Amino acid sequence: LNSVPDVDGAIRTEALAVTYYDEYYPSLAVMMVARSLNLTAKDIKIRPGEALQIGNFRVSADPTMQMFTYFYKDRDGRSAIQEDSFYDVASGKIPLEKYRDKIVLIGPTAAGVGSIFVTPVSPAMPAVELQAHTVSSLLQGHFFVAPTWGWVVERAVYLLVAVYLIAMLPRLSAGLGAVVSAGIVAVLVATHFVLMTGQGIWLQFMLPLALLVIGHVLLVTKRFVVTERGKEVSDAQSAANARMLGLAFQGQGQLDMAFDYFRKVPLDDTLMDNLYNLALDFERKRQFNKAEAAFSYMADYNPKFRDLQARLSRARQMSETLILGGAQTHPGGTLALGGGAEKPMLGRYRVEKELGKGAMGVVYLGKDPKIGRVVAIKTMALSEQFEADELAEVKERFFREAETAGRLSHPNIVTIFDAGEEHDLCYIAMELLKGQDLAPFTKVGSTLSTDKVVSIVARVADALGYAHRQNVVHRDVKPANVMYEPDSDTVKVTDFGIARITDSSKTKTGMVLGTPSYMSPEQLQGQKIDGRSDLFSLAVSLYQLICGKLPFEGDSMAQLMYRIANEHAPDILLYHPSLPPALVAFLDKAMSKDAGERYQTGEEFASTLRGTVGGPSAAAIGAGVDISL
Known part of the structure; x- marks a missing residue:
């Protein structure tokens, strides 16, 4: 009696009161709300076409005394309205205390028993659950009302949108028009939801919103069709001018400028001829990479143009081919050779x-x-x-x-x-080495694990120890000269480019070669050095790889040299508090200013370092054997 379905068969409204022989009678839901508030029917006041008063509680209604019920969605697969089996209650399985001071509705919910209704949240909602949603909406004020003055506002908004589309939008630029239209859409949508959620008022703004969107699209489409014709004429003139400028620059030998202007012209057979000649000019100037770019640009339009594929392949090959030395070599030592397919x-x-x-x-x-x-x-x-x-x-x-x-x-x-x-x-x-050098791992936040660093540095120490036994000093040990390949866990020391044989007359004293931040004090002082200098540099690298900081830094070369020669490195525990004490002590000894107080050989350095983190001892490591943690 109280529920009248909409045209789609769904129940969205609830009659707060019904008339019978010119008398108003409150609905079941209204009576339940009144009883829950300890009120009687005498406390219910009905204002036809306006509202219903339950004590001090006012419920707005439309002219037919209908209220739009708020239907609560299920949460996590469970109904928003709690349901209990009547049998469980009657048998004492559910204590009655659970229902103290609560509104309890009793009714059938099983399929095939009682009436069911289609609602916005369920295609088959039992009548008792429908009543529960209505009662909850009333008690919590979660209901919507279509006011009597709503149609006036709706038509006014519709009229304003029409005026905007007819009088204002055609005068706005495309960008500004899009911004204004989007703003109106946002205002309509925001007003709609603010009124519904804040005031419980439902105004139907969908029709003016649809008019705005469709009208804007149609007007913009019309403007595009009209202006596109003029744009085509303008583009044709611009293309002709760009082609002429390109030919002029090509004639002056400014091939890069010519290519830039040719790319502003729509591709056609005539332009393909121009680009082909330009690419040949690039080849004549031995700029094969630019010739390749021109041929590739042409191939996107017509890959079968003349001998384009052969030219493109040859230009690509020549851009990768290097001819070295002789009078053909520029100061950089490289020059691409034309006229042949063989690589140097x-x-x-x-x-x-x-x-x-x-x-x-x-x-x-x-x-x-x-x-x-x-x-x-x-x-x-x-x-x-x-x-x-x-x-x-x-x-x-x-x-x-x-x-x-x-x-x-x-x-x-x-x-x-x-x-x-x-x-x-x-x-x-x-x-040919794979992987990368260790320089990227010397920054804070990018360092490797301590165990991995120890493993790598110990192997570098093994390599340096071997080189020192061959009377070879590296002189430039640093992370950038150590290559590491993670997949195979391979470590390689590179760039003995400034190494010298320490026991021959080829060595010169007084020469400072290497990277200052990693140098030993004796190397900075220009003294004749031995393998212990490399081990000092390796200890500096170990310090940096562990904590991401250099132990010695300075604003000038003089300050840096002074600190390396006279000051102790900052306590590494300031940057890496969890380091083993043995490793801290190892670093202190390895970076001693006096070469005699450091580790004397690479093997001693590696063996002691591995021991700081529980690695294999020296006895377990064969000479020249790669050991990985």
């Missing part, structure tokens, strides 16, 4: 591409075609970088480096395969 050779190695710049010059990726060995080729265009009176000494130094490094054969030292001179280039072919 250094000795028996075919040069594939440049890898980067090393301490002695350019480093290339090379390959021995006979055995398929891939190597790193370290080169230096000596004739381009040194005067004639210095060239002989520099070449001697270069091959001394190769001789020094070539004498070392250890699993933790990079292997040297070959050395030679060709096209005024001295080169060393060495093992």
